[in-house]
Amino acid sequence: MGIFILKFVKKLCALLAFPLIIQYAYGSFILCIILQLTILGEKDATTVMGLCGYASIIFAQMSAYHWLGNEIIYKSDKIIEAVFLSKWYNFNLKCQKYLVILMERAKRTLAISLYKLVFVSLASLAAVVRGSYSVFALIKARYN
Numbered sequence: 001m002g003i004f005i006l007k008f009v010k011k012l013c014a015l016l017a018f019p020l021i022i023q024y025a026y027g028s029f030i031l032c033i034i035l036q037l038t039i040l041g042e043k044d045a046t047t048v049m050g051l052c053g054y055a056s057i058i059f060a061q062m063s064a065y066h067w068l069g070n071e072i073i074y075k076s077d078k079i080i081e082a083v084f085l086s087k088w089y090n091f092n093l094k095c096q097k098y099l100v101i102l103m104e105r106a107k108r109t110l111a112i113s114l115y116k117l118v119f120v121s122l123a124s125l126a127a128v129v130r131g132s133y134s135v136f137a138l139i140k141a142r143y144n
Contacts, residue, residue: 009072009110015113020065024114026063026130031055031132036139062125069120071110076110079103 034055039046080103088099112120 066125
């Protein structure tokens with residue numbers, strides 16, 4: 001892969017790491033609290049609708065980051081296939097060597113990571129939602 005793409009993803013990781021960690025913590029907490037209020041506590045329809053709207057916005061915001069991360073992973077996995085399916089055998093020897101180097105580098109998937117702890121993908125979004133629901137289930141069991 002080009003040095004430009006590698007530098008871009010590295011800068012993107014550095015730029016998004018702290019805000020996304022905060023988003024994970026805050027989003028999980030807010031989703032859990034909203035679930036608790038809507039199911040266990042709040043009975044006013046207007047308030048419940050407002051809380052559901054707010055939860056939808058939080059979820060959409062988190063989904064946008066994770067969709068982007070998932071697309072980077074998906075597209076980087078397709079690089080080897082795209083190079084192999086090209087008519088690489090028609091290129092000169094120097095270009096073929098560059099393509100081999102590109103394919104070897106592409107074996108390591110590009111991904112946005114949060115301080116090298118977790119990759120930002122749809123799977124990690126699902127983990128955040130599962131975690132929020134688990135905390136909600138614990139709270140519900142405690143107060144029932």
